[in-house]
Amino acid sequence: MTISKEKLNELTVINKRFRRTLIDLLYKIQTGHPGGSLSCTEILTLLYFEKMNITKENLNSMGRDRFILGKGHAAPMLYITLAEKGFFPKEELQNLRQINAMLQGHPCSKTTPGVELSTGPLGLGISAGCGMAQGLKLRNEDSMVYVVMGDGEIQEGIVWEAAMAASKFKLNNLVAILDNNGVQLDGTVEEIMPMGDIRAKWEAFGWHVIEADGHDISSLSDAIDEAKGYKDGPSIINAKTVKGKGISFMEGKNIWHGKPISKDEYEAAIKELEVI
Ligand SMILES: Cc1ncc(C[n+]2csc(CCOP(=O)(O)OP(=O)(O)O)c2C)c(N)n1
Ligand SMILES: [Mg+2]
Numbered sequence: 001m002t003i004s005k006e007k008l009n010e011l012t013v014i015n016k017r018f019r020r021t022l023i024d025l026l027y028k029i030q031t032g033h034p035g036g037s038l039s040c041t042e043i044l045t046l047l048y049f050e051k052m053n054i055t056k057e058n059l060n061s062m063g064r065d066r067f068i069l070g071k072g073h074a075a076p077m078l079y080i081t082l083a084e085k086g087f088f089p090k091e092e093l094q095n096l097r098q099i100n101a102m103l104q105g106h107p108c109s110k111t112t113p114g115v116e117l118s119t120g121p122l123g124l125g126i127s128a129g130c131g132m133a134q135g136l137k138l139r140n141e142d143s144m145v146y147v148v149m150g151d152g153e154i155q156e157g158i159v160w161e162a163a164m165a166a167s168k169f170k171l172n173n174l175v176a177i178l179d180n181n182g183v184q185l186d187g188t189v190e191e192i193m194p195m196g197d198i199r200a201k202w203e204a205f206g207w208h209v210i211e212a213d214g215h216d217i218s219s220l221s222d223a224i225d226e227a228k229g230y231k232d233g234p235s236i237i238n239a240k241t242v243k244g245k246g247i248s249f250m251e252g253k254n255i256w257h258g259k260p261i262s263k264d265e266y267e268a269a270i271k272e273l274e275v276i
Pocket of ligand 1: 035036071073121122150152154156181183184243257
C-alpha cells in the first residue's frame with residue numbers, strides 16, 4: 001500500500017529533526033560517525049515508525065519484528081530512533097559514547113533496550129539475521145527480520161556465506177537493506193574494492209533484488225512492501241544513498257566517516273538543516 005501523505009509529512013519532519021539532533025550530539029562529544037548515520041536516516045525512521053511491528057510493549061515478545069544494524073558505527077542514528085520510540089529515556093542520548101554510559105560507540109544488546117544484536121564488526125549482522133529468520137520460521141512466527149548493511153560492509157566474506165545460506169533455507173522473512181552510498185571509511189568503494197554489478201551478485205546468490213532511492217520515503221516504502229510480499233526467498237533492497245546526506249560539505253566525502261565536527265562546521269551544518 002502506498003504510504004499516506006500524512007505519514008510522509010510526519011516522517012519528513014522526523015528525519016529533519018533527527019539530523020539536527022545527530023549533529024548536536026556529535027559536535028558535543030567530538031567523536032562518532034556522522035556520514036554513515038546520515039545516509040541511513042530515512043531507512044531507520046521508515047522501518048521504526050511505519051513498517052515494523054515493534055513497540056515498547058512488545059519488545060520482549062516472540063512475535064515482534066527484528067532490526068539489526070549491520071553497519072554498527074551508525075549507532076547514533078539508531079539510538080536517536082530508539083529513544084524516540086520510548087525504549088529508553090531521551091536524556092541518555094546526552095551521555096553518548098561516555099565511559100560506562102548506556103549508549104556506546106557501537107550498539108550493545110546487553111545494555112541498550114531495543115538493540116537486537118551487538119554489532120560493530122562488519123558482516124556479522126546478516127549472519128545473525130539469517131539465524132534469527134530461520135529460528136522464527138521453525139517456530140512458525142510470521143515476524144520479519146530487517147538487516148541494514150553498508151556497501152563497504154558487503155566486502156566481508158561472511159556476508160556471502162550468509163547470502164548462500166539465506167537462499168538455501170528460503171528465508172522469505174529476511175530483508176536486507178543495502179545502504180549503497182558508494183563510500184566506505186577511507187575512500188570510495190570503487191577505489192578500495194569495487195563491488196561490480198551488485199544486482200547480478202545478489203541474484204546469483206539467489207536473492208530477490210529491489211532497487212530504491214534510500215532518501216525517498218515513498219520509494220523505500222514501496223521497496224519494503226515488495227520485499228515483504230516476496231515469498232520465494234530472501235530479498236535485498238539496493239538503496240541508493242548519499243553518505244553525509246543533508247549537509248552539503250559532508251555529502252559523498254569519506255573524511256566524514258568519523259571526523260569530529262569543528263565549531264565553524266557545526267554552525268554551517270545547523271544553518272543548512274534549518275532551511276531544508
Ligand atoms: C570486520 C571489520 N573490518 C573493519 C572495520 C572498520 N570499519 C568500520 S566502518 C568501515 C567502513 C564501512 O563502510 P560502509 O559499510 O560503506 O559504511 P557506511 O558508508 O554506510 O558508513 C570500516 C572499514 C569494522 N568495523 N569491522
Ligand atoms: Mg558506504
